[in-house]
Amino acid sequence: MTPETTRILLETSTVTGLVAPALLFAFFSAWALTGRPPQERIFGAAIRITMIVSVAAFLLAGALFVTSGTRTLEVPLGTWISTSSSHLDLALLCDRLSLPLAIYSSLLSGIVGIFAIRYMTREPGFTRFFVLFALFWIGMLLVVLAGNVELLYGGWEFVGVSSALLIAYFHERPDPCANGIRAYIVYKICDLGLIAAALLCHHWLGGGDFNLLFGTAAWPAGDSALTGGQALIIGLLFAFSAAGKSAQVPFSGWLPRAMEGPTPSSAIFYGALSVHAGAFLLLRIGPLLQQAPLAAAAVICMGLATATYATLVGRVQTDIKSALAYSALTQVSIIIVEIGCGLRYLALLHLIGHAAVRSLQILRSPSLLHDRHELEDATGGAAGTNTTMLRPSWFHTERLLPQAFRRFIFRLSLERGNWDSALETFVVTPFLALFRAADRIERAVIQRIFKRGESS
Amino acid sequence: MITLHAPYLALAIALPLLAAVVSRQITKERGTGALFSAATIVTLLATLAAGADFAGLGAQVAGDPLLVRLGLDSLGIDVLNNALLPFVAGLFAIVAFAQVGAGAPAGAVRRTLVAESILLALFAAQTPAWIAGLFAATLLPELLRPESSRRRSPFFASLVAAVFLVSLGAFGLGRGGFLGAAALPALLAAVFLRKGIFPLHSWTLDLYEHASLSRAILLTTPQVGALIAVRLFIPNASSDMLSLLAGAALFTAVYSAGLACVQRDAARGLGAIFVSQSALVVLGLASSTTIGATGGLCLWISSGLATAGFGTTYMALTARRGRLTLDANQGGFERTPHLAASFLVLGLASVGFPGTLGFVGQEALYDASLLDFPHLGILVALATALNGITVLRAYFALFCGAPSKPSATEHLSRHELIACVLLLLALIGVGLAPSAFLASRQAAASLLG
Numbered sequence: 071m072t073p074e075t076t077r078i079l080l081e082t083s084t085v086t087g088l089v090a091p092a093l094l095f096a097f098f099s100a101w102a103l104t105g106r107p108p109q110e111r112i113f114g115a116a117i118r119i120t121m122i123v124s125v126a127a128f129l130l131a132g133a134l135f136v137t138s139g140t141r142t143l144e145v146p147l148g149t150w151i152s153t154s155s156s157h158l159d160l161a162l163l164c165d166r167l168s169l170p171l172a173i174y175s176s177l178l179s180g181i182v183g184i185f186a187i188r189y190m191t192r193e194p195g196f197t198r199f200f201v202l203f204a205l206f207w208i209g210m211l212l213v214v215l216a217g218n219v220e221l222l223y224g225g226w227e228f229v230g231v232s233s234a235l236l237i238a239y240f241h242e243r244p245d246p247c248a249n250g251i252r253a254y255i256v257y258k259i260c261d262l263g264l265i266a267a268a269l270l271c272h273h274w275l276g277g278g279d280f281n282l283l284f285g286t287a288a289w290p291a292g293d294s295a296l297t298g299g300q301a302l303i304i305g306l307l308f309a310f311s312a313a314g315k316s317a318q319v320p321f322s323g324w325l326p327r328a329m330e331g332p333t334p335s336s337a338i339f340y341g342a343l344s345v346h347a348g349a350f351l352l353l354r355i356g357p358l359l360q361q362a363p364l365a366a367a368a369v370i371c372m373g374l375a376t377a378t379y380a381t382l383v384g385r386v387q388t389d390i391k392s393a394l395a396y397s398a399l400t401q402v403s404i405i406i407v408e409i410g411c412g413l414r415y416l417a418l419l420h421l422i423g424h425a426a427v428r429s430l431q432i433l434r435s436p437s438l439l440h441d442r443h444e445l446e447d448a449t450g451g452a453a454g455t456n457t458t459m460l461r462p463s464w465f466h467t468e469r470l471l472p473q474a475f476r477r478f479i480f481r482l483s484l485e486r487g488n489w490d491s492a493l494e495t496f497v498v499t500p501f502l503a504l505f506r507a508a509d510r511i512e513r514a515v516i517q518r519i520f521k522r523g524e525s526s
Numbered sequence: 527m528i529t530l531h532a533p534y535l536a537l538a539i540a541l542p543l544l545a546a547v548v549s550r551q552i553t554k555e556r557g558t559g560a561l562f563s564a565a566t567i568v569t570l571l572a573t574l575a576a577g578a579d580f581a582g583l584g585a586q587v588a589g590d591p592l593l594v595r596l597g598l599d600s601l602g603i604d605v606l607n608n609a610l611l612p613f614v615a616g617l618f619a620i621v622a623f624a625q626v627g628a629g630a631p632a633g634a635v636r637r638t639l640v641a642e643s644i645l646l647a648l649f650a651a652q653t654p655a656w657i658a659g660l661f662a663a664t665l666l667p668e669l670l671r672p673e674s675s676r677r678r679s680p681f682f683a684s685l686v687a688a689v690f691l692v693s694l695g696a697f698g699l700g701r702g703g704f705l706g707a708a709a710l711p712a713l714l715a716a717v718f719l720r721k722g723i724f725p726l727h728s729w730t731l732d733l734y735e736h737a738s739l740s741r742a743i744l745l746t747t748p749q750v751g752a753l754i755a756v757r758l759f760i761p762n763a764s765s766d767m768l769s770l771l772a773g774a775a776l777f778t779a780v781y782s783a784g785l786a787c788v789q790r791d792a793a794r795g796l797g798a799i800f801v802s803q804s805a806l807v808v809l810g811l812a813s814s815t816t817i818g819a820t821g822g823l824c825l826w827i828s829s830g831l832a833t834a835g836f837g838t839t840y841m842a843l844t845a846r847r848g849r850l851t852l853d854a855n856q857g858g859f860e861r862t863p864h865l866a867a868s869f870l871v872l873g874l875a876s877v878g879f880p881g882t883l884g885f886v887g888q889e890a891l892y893d894a895s896l897l898d899f900p901h902l903g904i905l906v907a908l909a910t911a912l913n914g915i916t917v918l919r920a921y922f923a924l925f926c927g928a929p930s931k932p933s934a935t936e937h938l939s940r941h942e943l944i945a946c947v948l949l950l951l952a953l954i955g956v957g958l959a960p961s962a963f964l965a966s967r968q969a970a971a972s973l974l975g
Contacts, residue, residue: 105864151964241922262908
């Protein structure tokens with residue numbers, strides 16, 4: 071096979087892998103538009119076909135990638151904006167980071183989708199779930215395969231909006247809606263970091279292509295053209311953005327709340343893929359962190375702080391999905407620490423392994439409870455704890471701490487670190503108070519000038 | 527003077543007037559509504575034909591053969607308005623088409639048709655005198671309204687003041703003495719007033735809160751203030767004045783997005799989002815770069831169309847449920863899933879969601895901000911982020927919540943659904959492949975110097 075043929079095959083298979091879920095989204099959206107009741111068999115077949123096509127296409131791309139010895143390949147998608155003073159080409163980036171994660175994302179999305187067909191049977195909003203699920207699938211692939219910041223931002227937004235709407239899936243209750251909007255607010259605020267980073271990339275490098283940012287060296291290497299100071303600023307902005315998507319402190323509060331959504335979406339979003347999107351972003355900008363040790367140190371601190379916080383809070387949770395959410399957060403934070411330390415291959419393997427285990431745990435959690443109840447019914451008592459697993463008393467090193475301090479930590483953990491109330495007190499409330507006052511003043515001025523009541 | 531091959535422009539301007547006259551003979555509300563929508567759709571087709579004909583001529587400006595024969599050669603089509611004329615006609619068509627079957631008071635329909643005719647003529651006007659005259663004529667539909675509705679209306683007061691300022695500015699342009707010196711400040715004040723730039727923006731929120739939403743949409747979304755800016759103010763303004771306008775527009779975008787977050791009245795919230803997004807139009811137009819002006823011209827059309835669609839879905843909801851607040855979740859998604867989905871998607875499109883035309887305009891604006899004010903460009907993103915949060919909050923408040931008792935169907939009518947789907951396809955289609963549209967807007971941006 072000639073190099074040219076290999077390149078064309080590589081490009082075609084990568085684009086096919088991305089287009090498959092886009093067609094699935096179009097199919098589900100068109101179905102929703104007709105208002106017809108969902109046909110589970112057809113939906114299941116559509117997801118299976120999409121998964122097979124997408125995974126096969128990415129596997130083919132991966133095989134060609136390995137056999138041809140290619141280290142990195144930019145797949146052009148065409149010119150999106152072209153004016154006399156501005157030009158923006160969209161491109162996908164195939165390398166050792168994006169291709170394994172693309173294969174993995176499509177495989178996991180497909181498996182969870184097939185699981186969801188059975189799990190969501192006869193659920194009101196069945197079609198809505200799958201429209202949003204397909205939107206997430208496209209978004210995740212765009213994030214993973216993006217060759218420039220603009221495309222990454224597009225995928226980032228798709229993931230964010232589908233996540234918020236799926237958290238609020240059971241929207242007849244007020245809590246899921248409140249939690250959905252809370253997650254979306256965190257996403258949008260942290261997205262500002264991504265936009266600011268993109269703006270600065272354009273300002274300093276003349277574009278948002280990753281090839282411009284990291285040079286032509288293949289991942290995990292990179293030779294950025296930025297100065298140390300510029301790399302520090304852009305690195306910190308990307309880290310801020312990653313903190314929102316991966317629920318790092320002080321933005322961790324939304325993650326356990328996000329478990330309000332249906333179990334399959336919790337598994338794929340907060341066990342497997344979405345919660346790792348921040349870690350992926352940091353992996354992508356790994357070469358930049360290498361160039362800016364201060365930014366890498368900030369990433370390590372963020373990861374360590376969140377890991378400590380999540381492991382403490384996770385230990386006092388009383389429901390299985392919250393406990394799993396904090397366990398996931400602990401592992402994601404450790405992955406982020408690994409990235410900060412420059413252990414990028416380890417972090418990639420950790421990410422893939424953790425995503426697989428955690429999504430399985432979350433998918434299993436409802437049936438686990440069901441099984442346990444059945445076991446208790448059968449034995450006529452509480453299902454016992456395996457005492458052989460209890461640790462010997464000398465192992466409890468926390469007992470070395472003063473009791474008052476332990477009690478303080480326990481209470482703080484029960485309150486989930488008070489991060490949410492701190493953000494509300496010091497950020498949200500003053501913001502809303504400021505604009506409510508401004509609105510009151512505007513209304514009063516209009517009322518005074520035009521001499522009329524509120525209801526006129 | 528180069529002219530179009532057929533009198534499309536004359537037809538587009540005259541047809542709504544003719545329909546207004548004919549509507550006097552129709553007694554049934556349903557018939558008036560059908561005439562309203564038919565007239566606006568044919569007008570839209572005429573403007574599209576005029577745009578296509580003009581593109582084929584390859585000229586900078588072209589007249590209409592009938593209008594030229596009548597001596598009205600100050601009305602024409604050029605690289606700026608060849609997209610704006612179909613845009614304005616499209617706004618009226620969306621609102622009219624979505625109201626088919628709902629019935630419309632004959633008086634309101636007549637005033638709206640007269641307003642469409644005047645607006646199309648204003649957007650076609652090429653000289654300051656005609657622009658000022660036709661801008662003054664936009665008072666006419668308001669004067670046809672009962673006096674009680676004008677007396678305490680901040681909108682009417684702002685319109686009267688803007689008419690005076692535009693007349694003063696257009697008369698003074700190019701002259702010496704006091705009139706010449708006062709022309710540009712007067713035009714700047716008129717742009718602030720008519721475009722709703724802080725601190726002269728309050729009338730817009732008031733209009734959305736107190737007027738009917740269809741009226742508020744048609745009075746604001748064409749963005750006549752932006753037309754005054756590009757035709758009269760920007761080509762003559764100094765860089766200091768443009769900087770002042772751009773700074774005020776950027777502040778308005780963020781401030782109004784903050785106001786939108788705290789609104790309890792859904793219509794007022796929609797107004798605040800519109801003020802914020804449309805302030806970005808002015809920010810782009812006042813930019814010193816072609817890419818900024820191109821972004822502003824893109825956003826002009828995208829924010830107008832998406833807000834009209836977004837507002838239309840809200841209008842459809844209020845027609846079924848009455849006035850709505852955002853205080854608590856009101857439920858009803860299960861009764862009207864299409865309306866809920868249209869509301870959400872058009873709302874996100876109005877704040878520049880990726881994949882829509884608004885995102886293209888914002889991308890161009892970001893590019894421009896790097897050149898004009900690199901450290902403040904993030905405020906553009908902050909404004910759109912806050913607006914996105916408001917859209918999602920409104921969606922949850924209006925459609926989510928405990929299922930209420932079954933009532934009369936809330937499903938979108940066929941007309942409403944077609945209007946929403948067509949609008950969405952246009953916004954997404956052009957958003958995904960924006961090159962031709964951008965090229966057209968870039969040609970228009972070059973007019974701004």
